[in-house]
Every structure is written in C-alpha cells, then in structure tokens.
Amino acid sequence: GAVVSQHPSRVICKSGTSVKIECRSLDFQATTMFWYRQFPKQSLMLMATSNEGSKATYEQGVEKDKFLINHASLTLSTLTVTSAHPEDSSFYICSARDLRGGGETQYFGPGTRLLVL
Amino acid sequence: GDSVTQMEGPVTLSEEAFLTINCTYTATGYPSLFWYVQYPGEGLQLLLKATKADDKGSNKGFEATYRKETTSFHLEKGSVQVSDSAVYFCALSSGGSNYKLTFGKGTLLTVNP
Numbered sequence: 149g150a151v152v153s154q155h156p157s158r159v160i161c162k163s164g165t166s167v168k169i170e171c172r173s174l175d176f177q178a179t180t181m182f183w184y185r186q187f188p189k190q191s192l193m194l195m196a197t198s199n200e201g202s203k204a205t206y207e208q209g210v211e212k213d214k215f216l217i218n219h220a221s222l223t224l225s226t227l228t229v230t231s232a233h234p235e236d237s238s239f240y241i242c243s244a245r246d247l248r249g250g251g252e253t254q255y256f257g258p259g260t261r262l263l264v265l
Numbered sequence: 266g267d268s269v270t271q272m273e274g275p276v277t278l279s280e281e282a283f284l285t286i287n288c289t290y291t292a293t294g295y296p297s298l299f300w301y302v303q304y305p306g307e308g309l310q311l312l313l314k315a316t317k318a319d320d321k322g323s324n325k326g327f328e329a330t331y332r333k334e335t336t337s338f339h340l341e342k343g344s345v346q347v348s349d350s351a352v353y354f355c356a357l358s359s360g361g362s363n364y365k366l367t368f369g370k371g372t373l374l375t376v377n378p
Contacts, residue, residue, distance in 0.1 A: 154308070180364070191354065191370045192309075241308050245364055250316060252297040252358045254366055256309040 150176050150246045154257035161232055162265055168228045169260045171242030177222035178244035182254060183215070186239045198225045232264040267292045271355045271369035278345055278376050286340040286372050288329075288355035296357040298322075298331055298338040299366070303352045312340075312353070345376045 184192040204217035243254040313322030318333035
C-alpha cells in the first residue's frame with residue numbers, strides 16, 4: 149500500500165511560537181493532500197485541502213492565516229501553526245490522495261501530537 | 266450534504282466473538298465507501314474499501330459489502346482478536362475535484378482475552 153509520513157510525531161512548544169508539520173507521500177505522487185485535526189475520542193475534522201502548486205482550500209471556520217499550508221511538490225505538504233496557543237493543542241493528521249486505481253483513496257500519515265504550553 | 270452514521274460505541278467483545286459495526290450513509294450520486302482503523306496514538310489505516318454497489322471489500326478477516334438499496338456498509342469479522350482493539354471509522358467519498366472524505370464518528374472496539 150501507499151505510505152505517508154509525518155514529521156515530527158510529537159512537538160511541545162511555548163505559546164506564541166510557530167510550529168511546522170511536514171507530510172510526505174513516500175512511494176507515490178500526491179497532487180492533493182488533506183489536513184485534519186482530531187480531538188480526543190472524536191472523529192477527524194477536515195481543516196483544509198492542499199493542491200500542489202496552488203493555494204489551499206480551507207473549510208469553514210478554519211483560519212487560513214493561523215494555519216498556513218504549503219504544497220510545493222508532489223510529495224510534500226506542510227502545515228504551519230502560527231503563533232500557537234494552548235487551544236491549538238491537538239492531534240494533526242494529514243492524508244494524501246493516491247491517483248492510482250481511480251484516485252478515490254486517501255492514505256493517512258501517523259499524526260503529529262502538538263502540545264502548546 | 267453527505268453524511269455517515271455509524272454504530273455508537275464503545276463495543277466490548279471477548280476474543281473469537283463475531284463483530285458487526287453498522288454504518289449507513291447519505292450521499293449524492295454513487296460514492297466510494299471505506300473503513301479505516303485507528304490504533305491508539307496513531308493515524309488512520311485503510312482497512313478496506315468498495316467503489317460500487319454489491320462490491321465486497323475485505324482485508325485481515327474483515328469484510329463489508331456495499332449495499333445501495335439499504336445505503337449501508339456494515340463491517341464484519343467472524344472471530345476478533347485482542348489485536349483488533351482500535352477505533353473504526355466508516356467514510357465515504359462522493360468524488361468531485363478533490364475526493365473529500367466524510368467520516369462517521371468512529372466506534373471504539375475493545376477485545377478482551
């Protein structure tokens with residue numbers, strides 16, 4: 149199957165700092181990647197859709213200036229949480245859409261746990 | 266809009282018991298259907314999928330059949346193991362330009378020895 153990695157897996161930062169999370173598709177090219185946020189014991193909330201070479205599309209209620217997304221290559225998307233605050237603490241998961249076999253399948257990264265102190 | 270309703274958890278079973286987790290959906294057109302599994306502290310793994318009516322997805326002893334007439338995609342396994350303990354998410358994709366996924370709320374399964 150397709151493999152998606154995320155880095156870092158866990159990060160602790162001080163309030164007011166920015167944190168960058170990387171999402172890579174390791175064995176396939178992904179023109180579309182997705183960023184999700186997951187609160188404890190809840191489902192995934194789609195934050196934004198990231199298309200290679202163009203601006204990300206944010207879901208309603210997600211601040212685009214707060215969560216900066218860059219998808220500069222077919223295998224890498226980054227999410228930067230700017231001026232992080234404790235309420236941004238969460239589990240962030242990315243996925244990449246695999247165009248092979250119809251293109252409807254997303255493969256997920258292992259997630260990044262962010263704790264803002 | 267699209268929506269997925271899955272069985273409320275948590276579900277607790279003994280090893281070797283039969284598992285069913287119900288999932289029904291509402292969607293426009295002909296969506297693709299998925300089951301994802303999330304082990305503690307990890308991301309989601311694709312468990313199985315079906316892309317058209319009457320298709321059966323299967324993997325690791327799990328099965329689900331795409332039933333258009335009942336708009337359902339129930340997950341089943343004949344004999345669960347302790348290692349199957351995880352959260353299971355049913356999801357659909359209606360296609361479109363980006364193939365966004367719509368998730369159910371997830372069902373926590375705990376299998377006791």
